[in-house]
Amino acid sequence: MSQNTLKMDLALPIGRGKSDESSCLIRPFLQLLHTGIPPGKINYIFYRHVDEVSYNLGSLCYSEGKRIIFFPGFQARDLLWRIDKKGASSKYDLSDFVVDHFTLDRDFKKTHLTLLKKHKTAEKEYPATFKTLKLDGNVHFWFGLSIQCPSLLEPTPETITISAPTPASDAKRRMQEIIDARKDAIFHIVEQADKGPFSSEEFIHFNFFVCPGDVDIPKEHVFLSLPTKEPIVMNFDSQEPLPYRQHHVALTGTDKKIAVTVSRHVGKLKNNVLTAIYEG
Numbered sequence: 001m002s003q004n005t006l007k008m009d010l011a012l013p014i015g016r017g018k019s020d021e022s023s024c025l026i027r028p029f030l031q032l033l034h035t036g037i038p039p040g041k042i043n044y045i046f047y048r049h050v051d052e053v054s055y056n057l058g059s060l061c062y063s064e065g066k067r068i069i070f071f072p073g074f075q076a077r078d079l080l081w082r083i084d085k086k087g088a089s090s091k092y093d094l095s096d097f098v099v100d101h102f103t104l105d106r107d108f109k110k111t112h113l114t115l116l117k118k119h120k121t122a123e124k125e126y127p128a129t130f131k132t133l134k135l136d137g138n139v140h141f142w143f144g145l146s147i148q149c150p151s152l153l154e155p156t157p158e159t160i161t162i163s164a165p166t167p168a169s170d171a172k173r174r175m176q177e178i179i180d181a182r183k184d185a186i187f188h189i190v191e192q193a194d195k196g197p198f199s200s201e202e203f204i205h206f207n208f209f210v211c212p213g214d215v216d217i218p219k220e221h222v223f224l225s226l227p228t229k230e231p232i233v234m235n236f237d238s239q240e241p242l243p244y245r246q247h248h249v250a251l252t253g254t255d256k257k258i259a260v261t262v263s264r265h266v267g268k269l270k271n272n273v274l275t276a277i278y279e280g
Helices: 027-035 168-182
Strands: 003-011 041-048 054-062 068-072 079-084 089-093 097-104 110-117 123-125 133-135 139-147 159-167 188-191 202-211 233-237 244-250 257-269 273-279
Touching: 003 168, 027 054, 027 068, 027 159, 027 168, 041 168, 041 244, 097 139, 139 257, 159 168, 188 244, 188 257
Parallel strands: 041 188, 079 273
Antiparallel strands: 003 159, 041 054, 054 068, 068 097, 079 089, 097 110, 110 123, 133 139, 139 202, 139 273, 202 257, 233 257, 244 257
8 A cells, every 4th residue: 555644734823843743732633644533623722821932731622423532731741639629639640651631521421531651652541430520500620730830831833743654545635634623723822810920839720611602610610620738739828819711712513612711829739730630
């Protein structure tokens, strides 16, 4: 079977440098590149820090199987924490793995992680499932992400280069699938509400919700998975008020939106990157 090299360069005016295959901006296309299976519809979320530098927060995908998938842009191996309504926490040690993506079931009631081993020799879902938390207004809390500093996210590239050997007979279709996956997507930039100088004693917290349209997430839910107690975070300062900003991200193919809240807090995380689920 003859093969071609499929190569596409996609420009991002907010970035700098180039991406590589491990980037969250490219990983949604790997199944298409390797097996020919369409990726569904894709949208990107970028985080612009207070210094105006942009980072990749992640890619959202609405799959052919009608599932919402998130490919995170953090570069570190991490721990998954389970936080309850009293702020108590327990952990799952994922230090031997890299988080590849989160998959949300079609009914939004459960999610699971897909992990890669350290050297990416195998893929594994771990653990099998976690329940999401249903809130008023048919809103579901999906997961939380905390990072000690923005440089733990991938820097946003100026150019995304997608390249892979491809059967010559299928190269044209695969290229069109990449174009169609991004068609009509409006890329989102999420930011802090507080644009003051960022201290090394602060961390950034994101929460992800699934909601029916542009529903405002009530303040009492914005900090559901925020780490506030030891051992997950040290020297946390529960200063009030806690400013935050929320953004609603659309995905072509579904009327649901992903609400992303962004806030900053005083404290030192036990691990530089933490993902969290919440059990009420």
